[in-house]
Amino acid sequence: MTPTPLSLTLFGIAVAIYIAALVGFLVYLPFRDRRIATTAVGLVVLGWPFHVASILTRALEAGHWPLGNIYEYSTGISFVVVTTFLVITLRAGQRLLGVPAMIVAIALMAVAYMLYVPPGDLVPALHSYWLTIHVTSMATASGLLVFSSLFAMFFLVREWADGYALAAASGSSSLRGVSAGAGGAAVMTGGGGGGGAEGGFLPGLASAFRRLPAAATLDSWSFRFVMIGFPVWTFGVMMGAVWGEHAWGRYWGWDPKETFSFIVWVVFAIYLHARVTYGWKGRRAALITVIGFVAIFADLYAVNLWIAGLHSYARA
Amino acid sequence: MATATAPRQRAPRPAPQPSRRPPRLRSRLARFWHQYTRMRTAIYMLMGVLGIVLIGTFVPQQFSSSQGKVSEFLGSHAALNDLASHLGLPLTSVFVSPLFYILLGSIYVALLSCVLTRGRALIVRTVRGYPRSPQYWGEWGSWLFHTSFFLLLVAVVWGKATGFDGIMTITEGQRVAETRASYDTLQEGMLFDGRHSGYEVQLNRFAAPLQANGMPEDFVSNVTVYDAGRPVVTKDVRVNDFLGYDNVDFYQQDYGWAPHIVVKNPSGEVVSDSAAQLISDDKTASTGVIKVPDFNYRMPGQSKPTQIGARLVLYPDAQALPSVGGAGNALNLTYGPGSAAPNNPVLQVQLFVGDLGINGGASQDVFSLDTTGMTPYYQNAAAFALPLHQSVTLQLPAANNGTANFTIAFADLKQFSLFHVKKDSGVPLVYATFVLTMVGLLTKLYLRPFLERRRRARRATLVPAAVTRSLPEPPPPRVREEVLTR
Numbered sequence: 007m008t009p010t011p012l013s014l015t016l017f018g019i020a021v022a023i024y025i026a027a028l029v030g031f032l033v034y035l036p037f038r039d040r041r042i043a044t045t046a047v048g049l050v051v052l053g054w055p056f057h058v059a060s061i062l063t064r065a066l067e068a069g070h071w072p073l074g075n076i077y078e079y080s081t082g083i084s085f086v087v088v089t090t091f092l093v094i095t096l097r098a099g100q101r102l103l104g105v106p107a108m109i110v111a112i113a114l115m116a117v118a119y120m121l122y123v124p125p126g127d128l129v130p131a132l133h134s135y136w137l138t139i140h141v142t143s144m145a146t147a148s149g150l151l152v153f154s155s156l157f158a159m160f161f162l163v164r165e166w167a168d169g170y171a172l173a174a175a176s177g178s179s180s181l182r183g184v185s186a187g188a189g190g191a192a193v194m195t196g197g198g199g200g201g202g203a204e205g206g207f208l209p210g211l212a213s214a215f216r217r218l219p220a221a222a223t224l225d226s227w228s229f230r231f232v233m234i235g236f237p238v239w240t241f242g243v244m245m246g247a248v249w250g251e252h253a254w255g256r257y258w259g260w261d262p263k264e265t266f267s268f269i270v271w272v273v274f275a276i277y278l279h280a281r282v283t284y285g286w287k288g289r290r291a292a293l294i295t296v297i298g299f300v301a302i303f304a305d306l307y308a309v310n311l312w313i314a315g316l317h318s319y320a321r322a
Numbered sequence: 323m324a325t326a327t328a329p330r331q332r333a334p335r336p337a338p339q340p341s342r343r344p345p346r347l348r349s350r351l352a353r354f355w356h357q358y359t360r361m362r363t364a365i366y367m368l369m370g371v372l373g374i375v376l377i378g379t380f381v382p383q384q385f386s387s388s389q390g391k392v393s394e395f396l397g398s399h400a401a402l403n404d405l406a407s408h409l410g411l412p413l414t415s416v417f418v419s420p421l422f423y424i425l426l427g428s429i430y431v432a433l434l435s436c437v438l439t440r441g442r443a444l445i446v447r448t449v450r451g452y453p454r455s456p457q458y459w460g461e462w463g464s465w466l467f468h469t470s471f472f473l474l475l476v477a478v479v480w481g482k483a484t485g486f487d488g489i490m491t492i493t494e495g496q497r498v499a500e501t502r503a504s505y506d507t508l509q510e511g512m513l514f515d516g517r518h519s520g521y522e523v524q525l526n527r528f529a530a531p532l533q534a535n536g537m538p539e540d541f542v543s544n545v546t547v548y549d550a551g552r553p554v555v556t557k558d559v560r561v562n563d564f565l566g567y568d569n570v571d572f573y574q575q576d577y578g579w580a581p582h583i584v585v586k587n588p589s590g591e592v593v594s595d596s597a598a599q600l601i602s603d604d605k606t607a608s609t610g611v612i613k614v615p616d617f618n619y620r621m622p623g624q625s626k627p628t629q630i631g632a633r634l635v636l637y638p639d640a641q642a643l644p645s646v647g648g649a650g651n652a653l654n655l656t657y658g659p660g661s662a663a664p665n666n667p668v669l670q671v672q673l674f675v676g677d678l679g680i681n682g683g684a685s686q687d688v689f690s691l692d693t694t695g696m697t698p699y700y701q702n703a704a705a706f707a708l709p710l711h712q713s714v715t716l717q718l719p720a721a722n723n724g725t726a727n728f729t730i731a732f733a734d735l736k737q738f739s740l741f742h743v744k745k746d747s748g749v750p751l752v753y754a755t756f757v758l759t760m761v762g763l764l765t766k767l768y769l770r771p772f773l774e775r776r777r778r779a780r781r782a783t784l785v786p787a788a789v790t791r792s793l794p795e796p797p798p799p800r801v802r803e804e805v806l807t808r
Contacts, residue, residue, distance in 0.1 A: 126533075133540070134562040136562075236767075237760070237763050237767060240760065244756045244760070247756070248756075253562045253573070255564065255573035257752060260378060260385075265378055269372055269375055272375075275368070276365055279361055279365060280365060283361040284361070
C-alpha cells in the first residue's frame with residue numbers, strides 16, 4: 007500500500023466542505039434565513055484554499071501541469087466552477103446560484119475521484135507546453151460556459167414560476183404580490199415579491215423560484231457567460247489545433263474529441279448569431295445553452311470513456 | 323448570413339440591365355437568394371453540419387477508428403449504411419461524404435456573400451466618413467471574424483492541394499530518400515508538382531525507455547538528414563518535436579521491432595539479409611512476415627525454383643510456457659509474451675516452402691503471407707522458436723533422396739520508426755486566420771461594449787453635477803444593479 011498522496015487528502019477535505027456548503031444552500035432554499043446563506047458561502051470560501059492546495063500539491067507530486075488526465079481535468083474544471091461562483095456571489099450576491107454551482111462542482115469532483123489515477127508521468131504525447139495552453143483554456147471555457155447554462159436553467163424555472171403566478175393571479179385576483187393590471191411586465195421584473203401564502207407543492211415551488219432575480223436579468227447573465235466563455239473555447243480549440251499540428255502533423259483530424267469540441271463551438275456560435283440577429287432571448291436562447299451544457303459534458307466524459315480516439319490517453 | 327447588420331434594402335442597381343430571362347424566373351431566383359443568404363438558413367445548415375458530425379463521433383470512421391470496428395459496424399448495419407450511402411452520407415466516412423461537402427460548400431457560399439455584402443457596406447461607410455461609433459468597430463470585428471473563416475478554408479485547401487501526406491518507416495541504420503517510392507502510403511495533393519525533395523533520412527537509433535508500469539516514457543528517433551550525400555541535420559525526433567527540413571516535416575508516430583534475419587540457402591549463399599518490420603498494438607508481441615523469393619534452390623522434381631516465407635511472431639520478453647515433456651533445447655519450447663522490454667527476444671517462426679505468388683504480378687502486402695502455393699515446413703504448420711543470436715539449420719529434400727541444409731539466423735533485433743511525413747504550406751496561413759478570428763471575435767464582443775461604456779462615462783462627466791441631479795434617473799447600466807441581493 008502506498009500512502010495516500012497529500013493532494014488526495016486535501017481534495018477530500020475540499021469536497022467535504024463543499025458538501026456541507028451545498029447542504030447549507032439547500033437549507034437556505036426553504037428557510038430563507040440570510041445567515042444560513044452567508045454560512046454556506048463562508049464554507050465555500052473555506053473549502054476553496056484546500057481545493058487550490060490540492061491542485062498545487064498534485065502538480066508537485068506529478069511533476070507536470072496538473073491537467074494531464076481525467077482526474078486532474080475534472081478537478082480543474084470544478085475549480086473554475088467554484089471560483090466563478092465565488093466571484094459572482096461575492097460581487098453580486100447570487101446566493102441561490104450556490105445550489106446548482108455546488109452540485110456541478112461536487113459532481114465533477116465525484117467523477118474525478120471515481121476515475122482517480124495516482125500522480126505519475128504523462129504519456130509522451132502530452133509533453134508539450136501547448137498542452138498547458140490548450141487544456142487550461144478548455145477547462146476554463148468549460149467552467150465558464152457551464153454558468154451560462156446554469157443561469158439559463160434558472161431563467162427557465164423563473165419564467166415558469168412567473169407564468170404560474172400570472173395564471174394564478176388571473177384565476178383569483180386576490181393573490182397578493184401580482185399586479186393584475188400591469189400584466190406580464192410587472193411579473194418579469196417583480197423580484198421576490200410573490201405569494202407564498204397559499205399551500206401546495208407547485209405554488210410553493212413557484213414562489214420559491216420567484217425569489218430568483220428577474221428573468222431578464224438571468225437571461226442577460228447567461229448571455230454574458232457565453233460572451234466570456236465562447237472566445238476562450240475558440241482559443242482553446244485553436245491551441246488544440248496548433249498542438250495537434252506540432253505533435254502529430256495535422257491541425258485537424260475529426261478525432262471524436264475534436265469533433266465534439268467543434269459541436270460545442272457551433273452550438274454557442276448558433277446561440278450568438280440567433281441572439282444578435284433575431285434577438286433570440288429568453289426561452290429559446292436558454293434552450294440552446296442547455297444543449298451546449300449537455301454537449302460540453304458529453305465532450306468531457308462520453309468521448310473519453312466510450313469513444314476511442316487520439317485523445318483516449320486522457321482516460322488513464 | 324448577411325442579414326445580421328447588412329442594410330435591409332439592397333441598393334438599387336445603377337442601371338437596370340435588360341435581362342434575357344423572364345422576370346418571373348428572375349424574381350424567383352432573387353427570392354431564393356434572399357432566403358438562402360438569410361441567417362436562418364445558415365443556422366439550419368449549421369444544424370445539419372452538427373447532425374452529420376454527431377454521426378461521425380458515434381459511428382467508427384474509416385480514417386480515425388480501427389478497421390475492425392468499422393467492419394463490425396458495417397456488418398451489423400449494412401442496410402442502414404446502404405440507404406445512407408444512396409443519400410450521399412456513407413456512415414463510416416461522413417467527414418468526406420458528398421452530403422457533408424455540399425453542406426459545407428453551401429455554408430461557405432452564403433458566408434462569402436455575407437462577407438462581401440457587409441465588407442462593401444463597411445467600406446462605403448468608411449469612405450463617406452460616417453462617424454466612428456462603437457457599433458462601427460463592432461461591425462468590423464464581426465466582418466473580420468467571418469472573413470477569417472473564409473480565409474481558413476482557402477488556407478486549408480491550398481495547403482492540402484499543393485502538399486502531400488504519407489507514412490514512411492525507417493529501420494535503425496537504414497537511410498531512406500524522400501521520394502515517392504519510399505513511402506508505405508502517400509497521398510499527394512491535386513496541385514502538388516510531384517517533385518519530392520530527394521534528400522535522405524537515416525535513423526541512427528531509436529529508443530523507447532519504459533516507465534516502471536511498462537508504459538513508454540518517451541519515444542525518440544535519432545535521425546540524420548543527408549542532403550546531396552552530406553549530413554546536414556542531426557536531431558532527436560519525438561512526439562512533440564518533429565523534424566522539419568526543406569518544407570517537409572517528419573513526425574514520430576509509431577515504432578516497432580525489426581528482427582534482422584539472415585537466411586542461407588543450401589549452397590551456403592546468403593539469400594536474405596534484412597530486417598523485417600513487425601507491427602503490434604502493445605509491443606509485447608509483434609507480428610509480421612519474411613519472404614525469400616530468391617532462395618536460389620530447386621527441390622528435386624519441381625519445375626520452379628523453391629521460395630520460402632514465414633509468418634513471424636516476436637516476443638521481446640518471451641516467457642517459456644510450461645510444457646509436460648520438458649525441453650530439450652530452447653528451439654522446442656513454446657513461448658508467450660512478457661513485457662515490452664527486450665529482455666529475452668524470441669521469434670516464433672511458422673515456415674512455408676513453395677511459391678510465394680510474387681512472380682504472378684499480384685500486389686504484395688509486406689505484412690501478410692499468401693500460402694496458397696506453399697506447403698508448411700512442419701506438420702500442422704507448427705512454429706519453431708528462434709532466440710536472438712541463434713540460428714537453426716533445417717533440411718530440404720535434395721537429389722538422390724539426400725537432404726540439403728539451409729539456415730535461418732536471428733542475427734540482431736533492431737527497431738524501426740514510423741513517421742508521418744507531410745508537406746503543407748498552408749499551416750502558417752491557417753495560424754494567421756486563427757489570429758484574425760480571435761481579433762475579430764474580441765473586437766466584436768469586447769471592444770464595442772468597452773467603447774460604449776467609455777462614451778457613456780465621458781458623457782456623464784461632461785454634464786455638470788447640478789444638471790445631473792435635476793435630470794430623471796438614467797436607465798440602470800444593465801444587469802448588476804438589477805440583481806436583487808437577498
